[in-house]
Amino acid sequence: MQHYTGYKVGVLALQGAVSEHIEQLQSLGVEAIVVKKVADLAMLDGLILPGGESTTIGKLMYEYGFIEAIKQFAKQGKAIFATCAGMILLAKEIVGEENIYLSLMDIAVQRNAFGRQVDSFQSDINVQGLQGTFPAIFIRAPYVHSILSKKVAVLAEVDNHPVLVKQEKLLACSFHPELSQDNRIMQLFLAMVAGD
Ligand code: GLN
Secondary structure, three states: OOOOOOOEEEEEOOOOOOHHHHHHHHHOOOEEEEEOOHHHHHHOOEEEEOOOOHHHHHHHHHHHOHHHHHHHHHHOOOEEEEEOHHHHHHEEEEOOOOOOOOOOEEEEEEOOOOOOOOOEEEEEEEOOOOOOEEEEEEEOOOEEEEEOOOOOEEEEEEOOEEEEEEEOOEEEEOOOHHHOOOOHHHHHHHHHHOOO
């Protein structure tokens, strides 16, 4: 397994599943930073937007100035990995809603797309570039409703709906890879951080 010692990756820590990301990053040799203020972004090679409640995280991002700061971060060509609620924050469109947050990725997302009553489930999904299946954990998850440009590549789907997508230095997934023992999706992101 490749190790990514020497890289600094931050996890936006306004609300949501932060500590599991930190632990998975550390297990791969990365220096993991808990990001609470805009100034923390300057030292990072990559950033993770965790799952949680997108409306809560989004509101706090506006409040603390993270919307503009993360747009700038992306403009500098730095890698961003958005999981679950993070995918909603990264999208250009949210189906049925006026709210938009970072508007960086050319996707329209559907929130709570697997039904509100389906709180969580695990699905062994095929991921482009990985051998065998990945045990993906979905928690009131969104999916990609539609792809808005040819820059977006679909790396995995559930029931014909994209659940893992990539656009240049942006990676977004509907599920919670940090909750699986399997860290191969995190490795896909770290390869993007390292420019492999
Ligand atoms: N349902 C949440 C939302 O719409 C996302 C859930 C999650 O991140 N696990 O923001």
